[in-house]
Amino acid sequence: MHAPASDGPLDAVVAAAGGIILGKERQIRLALACLLARGHLLIEDVPGVGKTTLAHVLAKLLGLAFQRIQFTSDMLPADILGVSIFDRARGAFDFHPGPIFAQVVLADEVNRATPKTQSALLEAMEERQVTAEGRTRPLPAPFFVIATQNPAHQIGTFPLPESQLDRFLMRIALGYPDRAAERELLAGADRRELLAGMSPGLTAEQLIGHQESVRRVHVADALIDYVQALAGHTRVSADWQAGLSPRAALALLAGARAWGWLAGRDHVLPEDVQAVLPGVVGHRLRPADDLPAANAVQRLIEAVPIP
Amino acid sequence: MAATRTETPALAAAQTGWLLAIGFVALAPLAPHLPGWLAGATLAALVWRGWLAWRQRPLPSRWRLTLLVLAGSAGVGYQFGSLFGQNPGVALLVLFLALKQLETRTVRDGLAIVLLAYFLALAQFFYSQTIPAALATAAVAITATATLLSLTDARPAPAAQLRRAAVILGQALPFMLLLFVLFPRVQGPLWGLPKDAGSGLTGLSDSMAPGAISHLSRSDAIAFRVRFDDAMPERAQLYWRGPVLSEFDGRTWRPRRELPRATLPYAEPASGGIGYEVTLEAHGKPWLFALELPGATPELAFATLDFQLLAKAPVLARQRYLARSYPLLRAGADESPALRQQALALPAGSNPRIRRLAASWRADARSDGDVLRQAQAFFLRQGLIYTLNPPLLGEHSADEFLFDTRQGFCEHFASAFAVAMRAAGVPARVVTGYQGGEVNPVDGWLTVRQYDAHAWTEVWLAGRGWVRVDPTAISAPTRIDLDLAAAVPAGDPLPLLMRAEFSWLRDLRFRWDAVTNTWNQWVLGYTPERQRQLLQRLGMPAPDWRAMTALLAALCGIALLLLTAWILRRQRRADPLARQWEKLSRRLARRGLGRQAAEGPFDYAERVARALPAVAAEMRGLAALYARLRYAPPAADRAKTLDQLRRRVACFRP
Numbered sequence: 001m002h003a004p005a006s007d008g009p010l011d012a013v014v015a016a017a018g019g020i021i022l023g024k025e026r027q028i029r030l031a032l033a034c035l036l037a038r039g040h041l042l043i044e045d046v047p048g049v050g051k052t053t054l055a056h057v058l059a060k061l062l063g064l065a066f067q068r069i070q071f072t073s074d075m076l077p078a079d080i081l082g083v084s085i086f087d088r089a090r091g092a093f094d095f096h097p098g099p100i101f102a103q104v105v106l107a108d109e110v111n112r113a114t115p116k117t118q119s120a121l122l123e124a125m126e127e128r129q130v131t132a133e134g135r136t137r138p139l140p141a142p143f144f145v146i147a148t149q150n151p152a153h154q155i156g157t158f159p160l161p162e163s164q165l166d167r168f169l170m171r172i173a174l175g176y177p178d179r180a181a182e183r184e185l186l187a188g189a190d191r192r193e194l195l196a197g198m199s200p201g202l203t204a205e206q207l208i209g210h211q212e213s214v215r216r217v218h219v220a221d222a223l224i225d226y227v228q229a230l231a232g233h234t235r236v237s238a239d240w241q242a243g244l245s246p247r248a249a250l251a252l253l254a255g256a257r258a259w260g261w262l263a264g265r266d267h268v269l270p271e272d273v274q275a276v277l278p279g280v281v282g283h284r285l286r287p288a289d290d291l292p293a294a295n296a297v298q299r300l301i302e303a304v305p306i307p
Numbered sequence: 308m309a310a311t312r313t314e315t316p317a318l319a320a321a322q323t324g325w326l327l328a329i330g331f332v333a334l335a336p337l338a339p340h341l342p343g344w345l346a347g348a349t350l351a352a353l354v355w356r357g358w359l360a361w362r363q364r365p366l367p368s369r370w371r372l373t374l375l376v377l378a379g380s381a382g383v384g385y386q387f388g389s390l391f392g393q394n395p396g397v398a399l400l401v402l403f404l405a406l407k408q409l410e411t412r413t414v415r416d417g418l419a420i421v422l423l424a425y426f427l428a429l430a431q432f433f434y435s436q437t438i439p440a441a442l443a444t445a446a447v448a449i450t451a452t453a454t455l456l457s458l459t460d461a462r463p464a465p466a467a468q469l470r471r472a473a474v475i476l477g478q479a480l481p482f483m484l485l486l487f488v489l490f491p492r493v494q495g496p497l498w499g500l501p502k503d504a505g506s507g508l509t510g511l512s513d514s515m516a517p518g519a520i521s522h523l524s525r526s527d528a529i530a531f532r533v534r535f536d537d538a539m540p541e542r543a544q545l546y547w548r549g550p551v552l553s554e555f556d557g558r559t560w561r562p563r564r565e566l567p568r569a570t571l572p573y574a575e576p577a578s579g580g581i582g583y584e585v586t587l588e589a590h591g592k593p594w595l596f597a598l599e600l601p602g603a604t605p606e607l608a609f610a611t612l613d614f615q616l617l618a619k620a621p622v623l624a625r626q627r628y629l630a631r632s633y634p635l636l637r638a639g640a641d642e643s644p645a646l647r648q649q650a651l652a653l654p655a656g657s658n659p660r661i662r663r664l665a666a667s668w669r670a671d672a673r674s675d676g677d678v679l680r681q682a683q684a685f686f687l688r689q690g691l692i693y694t695l696n697p698p699l700l701g702e703h704s705a706d707e708f709l710f711d712t713r714q715g716f717c718e719h720f721a722s723a724f725a726v727a728m729r730a731a732g733v734p735a736r737v738v739t740g741y742q743g744g745e746v747n748p749v750d751g752w753l754t755v756r757q758y759d760a761h762a763w764t765e766v767w768l769a770g771r772g773w774v775r776v777d778p779t780a781i782s783a784p785t786r787i788d789l790d791l792a793a794a795v796p797a798g799d800p801l802p803l804l805m806r807a808e809f810s811w812l813r814d815l816r817f818r819w820d821a822v823t824n825t826w827n828q829w830v831l832g833y834t835p836e837r838q839r840q841l842l843q844r845l846g847m848p849a850p851d852w853r854a855m856t857a858l859l860a861a862l863c864g865i866a867l868l869l870l871t872a873w874i875l876r877r878q879r880r881a882d883p884l885a886r887q888w889e890k891l892s893r894r895l896a897r898r899g900l901g902r903q904a905a906e907g908p909f910d911y912a913e914r915v916a917r918a919l920p921a922v923a924a925e926m927r928g929l930a931a932l933y934a935r936l937r938y939a940p941p942a943a944d945r946a947k948t949l950d951q952l953r954r955r956v957a958c959f960r961p
Contacts, residue, residue: 266939270907271908274910
């Protein structure tokens with residue numbers, strides 16, 4: 001993708017994060033785009049490639065409150081949302097907010113929890129509020145969940161059903177670092193120390209402003225045609241078991257807006273759509289044959305002409 | 308879910324419905340030509356299949372179907388005496404079309420039915436090639452095509468499928484016309500048409516026994532149609548010469564046994580002819596009808612010494628021929644004495660009264676001409692009545708007609724007159740054929756029907772040859788000058804079309820005749836000769852099949868190109884911005900760098916920039932301009948920017 005990206009508004013943040021997570025600029029940008037589009041991110045990869053670090057870095061650089069929830073199979077919804085405890089002194093119940101009450105929540109290994117707990121998290125993600133004991137409490141803004149999961153064929157996991165996967169704007173994989181990046185990682189300083197030494201480049205208010213700007217990025221008619229053509233193709237093509245929903249098309253447009261804005265533009269290009277397409281549709285579509293999803297998405301891009 | 312490759316998908320309900328529909332539609336036009344039991348059985352099989360589909364019952368088992376096939380085939384074999392040949396072949400195909408329905412489970416079975424239906428649509432032409440038959444075939448073709456469409460996509464509604472099928476067939480129409488007009492024609496039909504296909508009836512026969520039948524054919528079937536090159540001669544001149552009967556045994560007139568010859572026994576005059584073209588309906592006899600007297604034999608025809616034209620074989624299919632006739636021509640002045648003698652023969656003892664009278668005419672006369680005049684005067688005096696329902700006559704038919712009953716139609720008149728002339732020693736013979744005809748006001752063609760059949764007399768006069776005398780015209784001149792309706796007494800039953808109260812029907816009939824005639828002339832009658840004429844008019848003086856095939860291929864190619872161009876043109880958007888971008892891509896395509904359909908502007912620019920570093924900057928600039936115009940929020944200077952893009956694309960030289 002060669003859309004011009006010389007003077008993006010968050011280039012400094014991207015560069016700073018790139019100093020810690022080496023050789024993963026594209027994934028950092030996708031994660032940022034996901035956050036700017038007010039979506040949530042699912043990172044699917046084997047342990048130890050830097051999923052948690054990425055979440056930490058983003059929270060730190062953007063000046064957001066960070067919470068980490070390690071999901072286990074014996075976890076209950078209250079462990080996430082919070083509980084009310086009777087305060088003898090006041091003679092009333094006192095709500096103790098759970099770890100979900102943060103601006104950046106890292107839900108680590110979300111597929112280890114039972115479906116009941118998973119759905120508590122996912123409902124909160126969707127509603128951006130928590131309802132407990134008849135009281136609805138809004139979650140902080142911005143609110144950004146980064147969930148990670150190991151590839152589903154590992155033992156003792158509860159894979160997220162499709163309806164739950166749909167709550168994530170994007171799903172990305174980090175992948176192993178390339179040779180040079182890995183060498184630098186091995187030879188360089190400890191990542192946690194570097195992280196501790198970082199200072200936020202933004203405030204939460206600025207971030208909310210940026211989210212507003214992203215929503216105002218212009219989408220031309222020709223581009224809407226393109227998004228429609230892509231969705232339409234998934235619905236008739238034999239490559240997929242089922243086509244993209246209108247919500248998925250909206251997500252694609254939102255992701256493309258954020259990507260274009262990150263590149264410093266006030267409008268969306270077809271290249272932006274193509275850049276976020278694998279992340280946005282990869283977990284929403286199931287290839288009809290044994291083709292890997294990535295290949296199928298590439299075929300989708302090549303099959304649909306840009307109007 | 309995963310189907311193996313060898314078996315095709317099972318039929319959906321809509322597809323079964325379509326297959327049943329094509330079964331009925333393909334059967335309908337053939338049913339009248341099938342044995343009744345077979346039409347009934349196929350209908351029953353279709354209804355049974357429909358019932359099974361409706362109640363969702365399983366289809367009959369294989370051995371049951373085998374029994375049905377064997378029984379049906381045996382029935383067809385018994386009916387026609389064979390399983391081979393055209394009629395049993397069609398019958399078997401119809402049977403299979405119906406029975407195949409009972410074992411259609413997959414789309415593949417459905418395809419077999421559709422192909423069978425297409426074939427049966429053609430089989431219909433074995434029996435009938437009229438306009439209604441063509442329309443029925445078109446209906447079958449559209450339904451079969453719609454069924455074929457439904458086998459690939461069963462979702463659209465029936466009306467939509469039919470519409471799509473009609474559009475597809477409509478698009479094939481130009482090619483069909485090209486092939487029809489230009490494909491080298493085969494002389495004669497491709498499959499030998501059965502004798503019964505072209506069998507027709509004629510109001511004429513090769514013998515005539517006046518008084519033996521008491522009513523004349525009132526058939527309004529068409530005998531032939533004529534188109535005159537110039538003006539039509541007047542009605543009283545329209546004597547269409549057919550079989551000449553010169554042998555008389557006292558009761559029946561018969562033609563002379565004689566071998567036909569290549570040319571007429573007289574020379575064609577240099578001028579004064581009437582040119583015309585006859586389209587003769589099939590009548591099962593070799594007779595070709597021509598105005599008296601024809602100048603020469605048409606192509607592929609014979610003539611007799613009696614000036615009759617004959618085809619080389621019985622006319623079993625509609626036939627067209629050109630002829631030229633000379634109404635003022637008198638021929639046979641040099642007739643051989645043997646023939647003249649033959650034309651005087653009368654069986655001994657027959658018709659004594661007219662013999663006595665004729666002898667008295669002869670006694671008073673100085674020449675044969677005088678005898679003729681006396682005979683005509685006698686016929687006029689007798690007050691003979693023209694009627695279509697005369698009483699039956701006994702042994703001496705001429706005597707009884709002239710002196711007793713005095714009622715008859717043309718045969719009575721002609722026979723009695725010829726007998727009288729022979730009795731008076733003047734060679735005479737009876738000529739049969741048609742008289743008159745009806746001008747179709749719609750297309751100006753003359754239509755001669757079976758009820759125009761007529762008989763008249765020819766006498767031989769020394770120095771003049773054979774002279775036509777129509778005794779009917781003496782007693783009932785209106786029969787000749789007007790028509791049958793004017794000649795017969797009021798109250799006599801008339802052919803339906805001639806009745807005054809059915810004038811609206813006649814008008815309708817005229818129109819339908821004109822349409823049918825056009826169809827016959829240009830569709831059924833499009834013979835190799837006609838094709839040659841057309842091609843010559845198109846500037847191919849000596850077309851052979853090679854040149855014609857080349858022309859055909861070229862024209863089809865051009866038609867395809869035009870169609871493709873039209874479709875491409877329709878697809879191309881009128882968007883000037885897209886046109887500029889495509890222009891740029893076309894220019895770069897010459898360097899092997901055409902834009903791919905799914906390539907965004909900047910991706911494309913980068914690819915070009917890598918391949919052609921010399922134009923990298925300009926290419927990136929152009930991409931930025933294009934992207935701004937197409938994807939950025941509309942700006943006030945859009946027109947200017949577009950103009951700039953146009954100029955820069957025009958100057959762009961990769």
